[in-house]
Amino acid sequence: MSPKKDLTEERKNQILDAAMKTFTEDGFHKTRMSDIAETSGLSKGSLYWYFDSKDSLIIHLLERIFEPEIKDIQTLLTDPRSIDERLETYVERISEDMVKMLKWMPLFYDFVALAFRQESVKNTISKYYQRHMDILTSLIKQGLDRGELHADSELEAAIAIGSMLEGTVILWFYDPDKIDIKRHVKTNLKLLLQGLKTPLNYQTLDQDN
Amino acid sequence: MSPKKDLTEERKNQILDAAMKTFTEDGFHKTRMSDIAETSGLSKGSLYWYFDSKDSLIIHLLERIFEPEIKDIQTLLTDPRSIDERLETYVERISEDMVKMLKWMPLFYDFVALAFRQESVKNTISKYYQRHMDILTSLIKQGLDRGELHADSELEAAIAIGSMLEGTVILWFYDPDKIDIKRHVKTNLKLLLQGLKTPLNYQTLDQDN
Amino acid sequence: MSPKKDLTEERKNQILDAAMKTFTEDGFHKTRMSDIAETSGLSKGSLYWYFDSKDSLIIHLLERIFEPEIKDIQTLLTDPRSIDERLETYVERISEDMVKMLKWMPLFYDFVALAFRQESVKNTISKYYQRHMDILTSLIKQGLDRGELHADSELEAAIAIGSMLEGTVILWFYDPDKIDIKRHVKTNLKLLLQGLKTPLNYQTLDQDN
Amino acid sequence: MSPKKDLTEERKNQILDAAMKTFTEDGFHKTRMSDIAETSGLSKGSLYWYFDSKDSLIIHLLERIFEPEIKDIQTLLTDPRSIDERLETYVERISEDMVKMLKWMPLFYDFVALAFRQESVKNTISKYYQRHMDILTSLIKQGLDRGELHADSELEAAIAIGSMLEGTVILWFYDPDKIDIKRHVKTNLKLLLQGLKTPLNYQTLDQDN
DNA sequence: CATGAATGAGCCTTCATTCAT
DNA sequence: GATGAATGAAGGCTCATTCAT
Structure with missing residues (x-):
């Protein structure tokens, strides 16, 4: 009677959930399609009904x-607060997301x-990276335009903050016990902002001494 | 000492060279032991004479x-120059090494x-990371002790610089055309040093405003 | 009679048309039931409503x-013309049919x-072969009875003509550019008739010389 | 001590023997590589050491x-006997070979x-067909040149004999009990030779009547 | 009647590892 | 020490067939 509900999305999610779990636990290469099938509660054939291949699950x-x-x-981007407040919020949110995603790190790497x-994998990753950098760059450009920040270019400043964010996660990976991502990201940002709020000529002067 | 020992080292190097090349080009999982054998000019059997397994090549x-x-x-650590000069030299050398190693990035990841x-892989990687962080931390401690730098702890400052270094490589991976590792590492360090040279109470004051 | 029956026939024909096409193009083994479904414009389920299995399509x-x-x-068989005229007509028609069926050769093989x-496949093929040979044999028997042809038995002569017909198609398969089925069948028949019109004792005499 | 005999040919033969047997019995498509491995007494891996793929076994x-x-x-071709004696010997040898190969017919088809x-399969088959036809054509050309045979071209006559040979095997396939390949090939050749020994103008005259 | 999602047995091929020579 | 033939477990993917809707 019911008009045969479309289970496609549900099934795809079942499969992706299972893939995410098994890839994370056992690694992409060690995970077998039959593992994913079993974990998802579907048959091996169904996996291939919804996805083309093991590789296609990656994207x-x-x-x-x-x-x-x-x-x-x-x-x-349209938040009325000052740039450094907004950048603090930015890195806070990013680091919160990062912390939530920490358990997927093995998968991500x-x-x-x-x-x-x-x-295709490279492109997908780069696409999302680019989106982040675009937002970050826009934000910083506002700071430069308003004179709240000083840098040779908004890109250079964005790279500084972006590197710091990504790098903090790497350090966490090297030594999870010592690194508290949220806290260190906050501290690191503070140091960078100190530099970014310093007028360029002062920076140069200071260096020359 | 004995000539035998030398031949053994030579053989091991032949194999490791070949492994490094093929792993980098084709990836660890896609590389077959026979590829390494072929590239090294040795037989498959010889590979197993010098190394226990494919995995053992990793370490x-x-x-x-x-x-x-x-x-x-x-x-x-014993260089007589100022801390920021030495840190500049430090990140310069590290980034030079990084650039040299860029071609091994696929292997490393x-x-x-x-x-x-x-x-075992984790431990090996962490061990080397730790060595670097130890040097960096010692260096910074000197700066703190001499009052050249200001931070809550030497570790915190070391994490800032370490994150920045690692993160810059990540950003290069995401967008190799836009990121010039040596240049950005230098710029990023300058920003961080600006923060690290600012007295703590001034930092706080500044923030409150 | 009932319209239902007609729809059933129509559907079966849709399916058989599609099967014939796809089997011929891609081969029986490479063709998937879903290919036939798609080509026929029906669903996979419907194929199984009208036919038991992939194999059953063969018959x-x-x-x-x-x-x-x-x-x-x-x-x-009741044509009033002479035997060799009728045999000529026979092989002409057969070879015309063969030429028309050439495009189904991959399927047939x-x-x-x-x-x-x-x-079951063997029996179906043999049944049709037998029908042809029966007609051919009857035809030749008439020739023998009337003295127009000479052979030890009508079967032997029928086999000669039958082999020639089948064999010409095989040669066409081996070398399609050089073999013109209709022409060579005609020529070949002429040679055979020469033999079949020669009295047996003359044949023998001739051989002994 | 012994200089490690080269078993390559022996192994290849083991595998080809097993493939020939299983392909013939079960068909190419139904035969599994593991069946061949088992029948050959080797491992599945060894099959692939000596042959690239299942398909490559075909060639x-x-x-x-x-x-x-x-x-x-x-x-x-250099036999001093008359053409019809040599053609008789030719078809006799071919038909003997055919009879020996009858058990491989399922494989061949x-x-x-x-x-x-x-x-590639088509080419391999055609190549061998061509070799036969070349010999047959040369043989007949000798007959034409010496005036022992009469035909529009040596190719036409060769096609007649070739078709007959191939066709006789087909008829055997359709009805193995009734067809005695060696006997019918001999009879069929006799009929064809009758035609081939008849001068062309006589043939035409005869037809016109 | 019709659909197409779901199944799962099955197959070709790969490749790390071993070991007789 | 060195070789390379031999092994066999394992895995991604296919596809004829079924059946709930």
Whole structure:
């Protein structure tokens, strides 16, 4: 009677959930399609009904990982507060997302490793990176335009903050016990802002001494 | 000492060279032991005479990758120059090493991905990271002790610089055309030093405004 | 009679048309039921409503291939012309049919190959072969009875002509550019008739010389 | 001590023997590589050490099937006997070979069916066909040149004999009980020779009547 | 009647590792 | 020490068939 509900999205999610879990636990290469089938509660054949191949799961998972991160952050561009307040909010939100995603790190690094040989993976990752950098760059440009920040270019400043964010996660990976991502990101930003709020000529003077 | 020993070292190097090349080009998982055998000019059987397994090559390669990085840097600890000059030299040398190692990045990220699942790989990577952080931390401690730098702790400052270094490489990976590692590392350090040279109470005051 | 029956026939034909096309183009083994479904414009489920299995399509297709060949030829048995005129007409018609069926050759040979393993396929093919040979044999028997032809038995002569017909198609398969089926069948028949019109004792005499 | 005998040929033969047997019994498509492995007494991996793929076995088997056929027949070209004696010897030898190969017929027809989709299979079959036809054509040309035979062209006559040979095997396939290949080939040749020994103008005259 | 999502047995091929020579 | 033939477990993917709707 019921008009046969479309289970496509549900099934795809079942599969992606299972893939995310098994890839994270066992690694992309060690995970077998039959593992994903079993974990998802579907048959091996069904996996291939909804997805083309094991590889194609990568792109879909990457989109899942990154998508939620982008939301909300854009609103900071029209936020009336000062630039450093907004940048603090920015890195706070990013680091919160990062912390939430920490458990998917093994998965993510499998994909980074794959990105070196698979253009499509590389492109997907780069696309999301670019979106973040665009927002960050716009934000900083506002600071420069208003004279709240000083830098040779908005890109250079964005790279400084971006590097710091990404790098903090790497350090966490090297030594999870010593690194508190949220706290260090906050501290690191403070140091960078100190530099970014210093007028350029003063910076140069200071260096020359 | 004995000529036999030398031949053994030579053979091991032949194999590791070949492994490094093929792993980098084709990825760890896609590379077959027969590829390494062929590239090294040895037989498959010989590979197993000198190394236990494909996995065991990983640790040996990691040591090869990191080993050259460490040397010379220690001397900075007794260098008579000011802290910020020495930190500049430090990040300059590190970024030079990084640039040299850029071609091994695919290999390295394969290993990072593996590190999540293989304790021994994780430990090897962490060990080298730790050595760097130790030097960096000592360096900064000198700066704090002499009043040249200001931070809540030497570790916190070291984390800031360390994150920035690692993160710059990540950004290069995301967008190799836009990121010039040596240049951005230098710029980023300048910003951080600005913060690190600002007395703590001034920092706080500044923030409150 | 009932309209339902007609729809059923229509559907079956849709399916058999599609199967014939796809089997011929891609081969029986490479063709998937979903290909046939798609080509026929029906669903996979419907295929199984009208046919039991992929294999069951074979027999139905064989009947389709052979059916048209039989008609009209029987009339030659009561044709008032001389035997060699009628045999000429016979091989002409057969070779015309063969030429028309050339495009189904790949399909047919798939089935011949299957016939070695599937009794039902073998029987279907043999049944149609037998019908042809029966007509040919009857025709020749008339020639022998009337003294127009000479052979140890009508079967032996029929085999000579039958082999020639089948064999010409094989040669066409081996070298399609050089073999013109209709022309060579005609020439070949002429040579055979020369032999069949020669009295037996003359044949023998001739040989002994 | 012994200089490690080269078992390559032996292994290849083991595999080809097993493939020939299983392909013939079960058909190319139904035969699994593991069946061949088991039958050959080797492991599945070894099959791939000696042969690239399941498909590559086809070509090697075809060469096995045809190769022995070619030998010896060439000597007929310089045989001093009359053409019809030599043609009789020719078809006798061919039909003997055919009879010996009858048990491989299922295998051969699998390959013929495959030839429609695989150029390499088609080429291999055609190559061997061509060799036979070349010999047959040369033989007949001698007959024409010496005036022992009469035909519009040596090719036309060769096609007549070739078709007859191939066709007789087909008829045997349709009805193995009734067809005695060696006997019918001999009879059929006799009929054709009758035609080939008749001068062309006589043939035409005869037809016109 | 019709659909197409779901199933799962099955297959070709790969490749790390071993070991007789 | 060195070789390379041999192994066999394992895995991604296919596809004929079924059946709930």
